[in-house]
Amino acid sequence: MLGEFEYLLLSAAARLGDEAYGAAIRxxxxxxxxxxxxxxxxxxTLDRLEAKGFVSTRMGDPTPQRGGRPKRxxxxxxxxxxxxxxFYNAVTTASRGVVWxxxxxxxxx
Amino acid sequence: MNSWLxxxxxxxxxxSDRHAVLxxxxxxxxxxxxxxxxxxGLIIRRQAALWTTWQPWLALLGIGIVAGASLSRxxxxxxxxxxxxxxxxxxYGVHYATGVTPRQDFAFLACLAAGLIVWxxxxxxxxxxxxxxxxxxxxxxxCLALWTCVCFSSQRSxxxxxxxxAACRRFATHTFWST
Numbered sequence: 001m002l003g004e005f006e007y008l009l010l011s012a013a014a015r016l017g018d019e020a021y022g023a024a025i026r027x028x029x030x031x032x033x034x035x036x037x038x039x040x041x042x043x044x045t046l047d048r049l050e051a052k053g054f055v056s057t058r059m060g061d062p063t064p065q066r067g068g069r070p071k072r073x074x075x076x077x078x079x080x081x082x083x084x085x086x087f088y089n090a091v092t093t094a095s096r097g098v099v100w101x102x103x104x105x106x107x108x109x
Numbered sequence: 110m111n112s113w114l115x116x117x118x119x120x121x122x123x124x125s126d127r128h129a130v131l132x133x134x135x136x137x138x139x140x141x142x143x144x145x146x147x148x149x150g151l152i153i154r155r156q157a158a159l160w161t162t163w164q165p166w167l168a169l170l171g172i173g174i175v176a177g178a179s180l181s182r183x184x185x186x187x188x189x190x191x192x193x194x195x196x197x198x199x200x201y202g203v204h205y206a207t208g209v210t211p212r213q214d215f216a217f218l219a220c221l222a223a224g225l226i227v228w229x230x231x232x233x234x235x236x237x238x239x240x241x242x243x244x245x246x247x248x249x250x251x252c253l254a255l256w257t258c259v260c261f262s263s264q265r266s267x268x269x270x271x272x273x274x275a276a277c278r279r280f281a282t283h284t285f286w287s288t
Contacts, residue, residue: 023133039130040150044158059125062132067112069132072125 002087006054008032009045010084013055013074021060021071022046046074054080115144121152123242159243168239173250176232181258183228187221190214 002010012028013020022042029037049055060071076084115134119127130151134144159165194214197205204211232251240247 021133022129023136026133026137038150039133039147040152040154043126043130043151044154059129065136066132067135069128069135071132072129 001090002054002083005041005045006049007084007087009042009049010054010076010080014076014081014084018073020074020076022074023071025074046072049080052079053077054083114141115148118145118148118152121245122155126155156243156246159241164239164241165243165247168236168243168247169250172232172236172239173247174254176228176235177251177254178258180225180228180232181255183221183225184255185258185261187218187225190218190221194218 008029009025012025012032015028016024022039026037026039026042029042046055046057050057054077056075056077058073058075060073062068062070112135115131119131122130130148134147139147193205197203204214236247236251237244
């Protein structure tokens with residue numbers, strides 16, 4: 001089973017498609033969650049996902065806006081898609097019938 | 110200056126990682142402090158991951174501390190021996206009396222020097238082979254252990270030397286001035 005940050009990363013990479021690389025994925029995660037995503041968390045999670053076979057990475061071409069440095073391009077594998085789907089289904093099933101509303105003071109959820 | 114500092118820190122990463130991460134930082138356009146925090150965070154995570162295997166621990170404890178301490182004892186014995194001989198010859202113009210002939214003393218010091226070279230090379234090779242990317246930590250510990258023990262044993266050797274030198278002087282004074 002994926003962790004939630006792993007799922008966020010896989011989702012961002014899947015959404016970006018061929019344009020999925022470190023900085024773009026980070027931007028996607030920050031936009032989705034509204035909180036800062038550290039490079040350390042991003043790259044170590046990326047390594048872990050690659051070791052599990054859920055993503056594959058390759059070095060892309062260097063661009064001037066990156067100071068001539070290459071991108072680490074990310075692609076979600078079929079195994080990664082399966083895992084992300086399983087995670088999504090589990091969360092959807094677990095959330096069925098749940099209404100997330102702030103309870104009144106002294107009330108129960 | 111900023112990019113220089115980031116470049117220096119990024120050397121702790123693998124070359125492929127280094128370029129991708131520095132590129133991401135450049136593209137995000139964040140300030141130096143958030144960039145440094147991000148980079149340091151990644152370096153710490155990467156280093157921590159290296160220490161989840163047994164090899165760096167063996168290098169740290171087995172080579173860095175145990176072999177480092179014994180190597181420093183050999184080095185201490187060697188420098189102490191050379192120092193004693195040099196100071197005695199310089200002050201009194203004689204060979205320091207160690208109970209053996211100067212030729213045997215020289216042979217002993219030469220063997221000690223050879224042992225020092227072989228032991229140093231072997232320790233360095235094993236340390237580097239076992240440590241991998243965690244080498245800078247194990248090397249740091251190894252050098253600290255070596256330096257601490259060498260300083261300690263050199264100090265003892267020097268103290269021992271001056272005690273022996275004072276005894277020599279007393280003996281010479283007693284022998285030549287009393288007759």
